[in-house]
Amino acid sequence: MKRINKLPTDLDLDRIRDEWIAIGLATGPNGPDLDRSIDLVYQAAGLEPPSLCIHLGSPLQGCYGAYFLAQVRAQVWDQVWAQVGAQVWDQVGAQVRAQVWAQVRDQVWAQVGDQVWDQVGAQVGQAIYGSHDSNWLSFYWVFRDLIPSTHKLDGLSFLARSCGWCWPFRGAIIITPRPGEIHRDGMMLHRDGGAAVIYPDGFSVWSLHGVRVEQWLAESPAESIDPKRLLSIPNADIRREFVRKVGIDRICYSLGARTIDRCGDYELLDLDLGDGRRRPYLKMTNPSVPEVWHVEGVHPDCLTVQDALNFRNSLTKEEIDEINGCDYYQQGDVILKPRGAKRLKSTPNVLT
Amino acid sequence: MKAMNGYRKLNHCRLAEGEATGHHHSAASKTATLWESDSGSRVLSAPDGTDVIHQEHGPITLPPGDYDVVRVQEYDHFAEEARTIVD
Numbered sequence: 008m009k010r011i012n013k014l015p016t017d018l019d020l021d022r023i024r025d026e027w028i029a030i031g032l033a034t035g036p037n038g039p040d041l042d043r044s045i046d047l048v049y050q051a052a053g054l055e056p057p058s059l060c061i062h063l064g065s066p067l068q069g070c071y072g073a074y075f076l077a078q079v080r081a082q083v084w085d086q087v088w089a090q091v092g093a094q095v096w097d098q099v100g101a102q103v104r105a106q107v108w109a110q111v112r113d114q115v116w117a118q119v120g121d122q123v124w125d126q127v128g129a130q131v132g133q134a135i136y137g138s139h140d141s142n143w144l145s146f147y148w149v150f151r152d153l154i155p156s157t158h159k160l161d162g163l164s165f166l167a168r169s170c171g172w173c174w175p176f177r178g179a180i181i182i183t184p185r186p187g188e189i190h191r192d193g194m195m196l197h198r199d200g201g202a203a204v205i206y207p208d209g210f211s212v213w214s215l216h217g218v219r220v221e222q223w224l225a226e227s228p229a230e231s232i233d234p235k236r237l238l239s240i241p242n243a244d245i246r247r248e249f250v251r252k253v254g255i256d257r258i259c260y261s262l263g264a265r266t267i268d269r270c271g272d273y274e275l276l277d278l279d280l281g282d283g284r285r286r287p288y289l290k291m292t293n294p295s296v297p298e299v300w301h302v303e304g305v306h307p308d309c310l311t312v313q314d315a316l317n318f319r320n321s322l323t324k325e326e327i328d329e330i331n332g333c334d335y336y337q338q339g340d341v342i343l344k345p346r347g348a349k350r351l352k353s354t355p356n357v358l359t
Numbered sequence: 360m361k362a363m364n365g366y367r368k369l370n371h372c373r374l375a376e377g378e379a380t381g382h383h384h385s386a387a388s389k390t391a392t393l394w395e396s397d398s399g400s401r402v403l404s405a406p407d408g409t410d411v412i413h414q415e416h417g418p419i420t421l422p423p424g425d426y427d428v429v430r431v432q433e434y435d436h437f438a439e440e441a442r443t444i445v446d
Contacts, residue, residue: 217380218379218380238436238437239437242378242446243446244379280437295416303433307434319432320429321429336411337431338413338417339446340430341384341428342431343374343426343428344427345425345426345427346402346424346425346426347425359413359417359418
């Protein structure tokens with residue numbers, strides 16, 4: 008087979024990217040080419056088209072249905088991927104991946120598909136993701152007129168335009184629809200006051216600024232939420248969205264906050280836990296989203312902001328050496344310390 | 360990085376992933392590798408250095424070397440114990 012070292016100059020990658028983003032974020036009833044798409048998927052795998060199409064109302068229902076049927080997805084996947092994957096990857100993959108795949112993935116999979124994934128559970132791993140497969144399908148679509156074997160993916164590509172998640176079996180296929188509604192703020196899945204993704208059977212995903220949250224936090228009016236609920240939320244991102252919605256001033260007032268220490272954008276607060284105890288919490292802005300506040304519990308022995316930061320970063324006073332200590336790096340809640348370093352500076356060299 | 364007792368090489372370079380967002384901290388260099396011990400601690404090996412990227416946070420550039428991947432901790436005053444931040 009002839010090797011492709013350069014893409015045709017008239018290939019419009021931006022148009023392909025936008026087309027597949029739209030496919031991935033499409034809502035509404037199944038498309039008209041659904042039956043033909045299913046036939047092509049099975050033909051590509053060397054299987055007879057299914058005689059039975061089971062239509063269910065959401066990915067959640069699809070998971071339940073799939074649980075009861077013996078699956079042939081692996082056969083579909085292996086035969087298609089083995090014939091198409093290597094040929095394309097070895098050619099001009101990096102260029103297309105950067106321009107098309109990553110952008111579609113970020114907008115569709117990371118914000119919609121992945122959140123649906125989290126809610127449905129392990130059964131989703133056996134699905135064909137229909138419209139939510141647009142990330143990787145967009146990549147191979149670029150080569151459709153250049154590499155004949157990519158036509159093996161026509162079925163999956165048309166299926167992505169026609170429906171939501173599917174579970175193929177020998178002789179039968181479970182089909183679920185695309186969402187009825189998808190709400191976003193920019194590229195983030197977001198809806199304050201309702202579900203951000205709603206399927207026809209009512210299965211929903213609630214999300215604030217890209218963070219999957221429980222229904223009460225997304226749908227309750229801010230003024231009706233008890234600020235003290237902050238203390239019972241274990242997930243830091245969800246707690247951040249709680250603070251953003253309820254308001255840091257209202258939370259501090261409700262929890263009787265008293266300032267113990269201040270340093271830069273950090274403030275060590277003493278909060279009333281409501282059970283007769285007051286304990287320290289570190290209030291800080293997000294270095295990458297300055298208008299957003301975080302509130303995190305720190306060890307009861309912390310008396311200063313630096314104590315709190317040392318605790319947060321798992322640093323003892325004996326490990327800190329401002330002159331000879333090694334630099335380290337921090338990105339959000341992940342710290343990267345040079346392996347084997349005995350002494351470190353008190354603050355990261357880079358913090359984002 | 361040479362293989363170490365108790366560490367296994369992972370087939371990805373996602374240092375950590377947020378369960379509520381799907382966002383992840385990832386090493387971008389093709390020569391970077393991620394290792395995990397039996398206890399779950401991770402080491403990033405970046406012989407040529409690497410950028411670490413995340414969907415929300417700005418990128419950081421690491422010089423060549425091996426790095427312990429440490430998660431920030433917080434204190435749960437109701438359970439009265441320190442715990443790794445979960446996001």
